Amino acid sequence: MLHCMTSEPEQQLGVGTQDAFQRLWTPHRMAYIQGENKPTGPGSGDGCPFCSIPAKSDEDGLVVRRGEQVYAVLNLYPYTGGHLMTVPYRHVADYTELTAGETAELGELTKQAMTALRTASGAHGFNIGMNQGSVAGAGIAAHLHQHIVPRWGGDTNFMPVVGHTRVLPQLLADTRKMLSEAWPTS
Numbered sequence: 001m002l003h004c005m006t007s008e009p010e011q012q013l014g015v016g017t018q019d020a021f022q023r024l025w026t027p028h029r030m031a032y033i034q035g036e037n038k039p040t041g042p043g044s045g046d047g048c049p050f051c052s053i054p055a056k057s058d059e060d061g062l063v064v065r066r067g068e069q070v071y072a073v074l075n076l077y078p079y080t081g082g083h084l085m086t087v088p089y090r091h092v093a094d095y096t097e098l099t100a101g102e103t104a105e106l107g108e109l110t111k112q113a114m115t116a117l118r119t120a121s122g123a124h125g126f127n128i129g130m131n132q133g134s135v136a137g138a139g140i141a142a143h144l145h146q147h148i149v150p151r152w153g154g155d156t157n158f159m160p161v162v163g164h165t166r167v168l169p170q171l172l173a174d175t176r177k178m179l180s181e182a183w184p185t186s
Contacts, residue, residue: 044091120182123150
């Protein structure tokens with residue numbers, strides 16, 4: 001629990017040298033930092049998580065909605081609670097490689113994701129986009145995916161800036177269930 005600066009800090013065991021700082025442990029981030037679940041190469045058979053997710057149950061894969069050519073999935077390493085991605089089933093790296101049908105369904109699922117996030121969590125706005133290529137920041141450049149990041153007024157605070165930590169108020173499984181139930185019917 002975070003305390004006001006004027007209160008006595010809670011002693012936390014296992015932090016090393018005691019100081020006035022509280023620690024918010026985020027051990028799940030170490031998997032991301034160490035590259036766990038990253039593909040070993042550019043092919044669909046090189047451990048691409050976006051190719052393996054559709055074979056899992058919705059709960060195990062964190063899939064919120066399945067379309068015919070594109071699916072919506074929670075980001076395993078989210079920027080904010082409810083951070084979704086729309087992903088074509090087909091293993092393509094570049095937006096220009098999508099078929100007209102894939103492009104249309106990607107757009108439609110993005111619209112539906114925004115509606116579900118507004119309904120379920122009252123999102124005030126969104127950051128939506130794709131990082132095309134590793135030099136542009138794509139964590140998994142070989143399989144196109146579009147980020148849908150919900151935002152709320154005042155949701156930026158000192159934690160990401162000073163603590164390099166994102167505070168997520170809900171478990172991913174609970175977020176997946178909530179958004180799945182709020183997803184609009186077509």
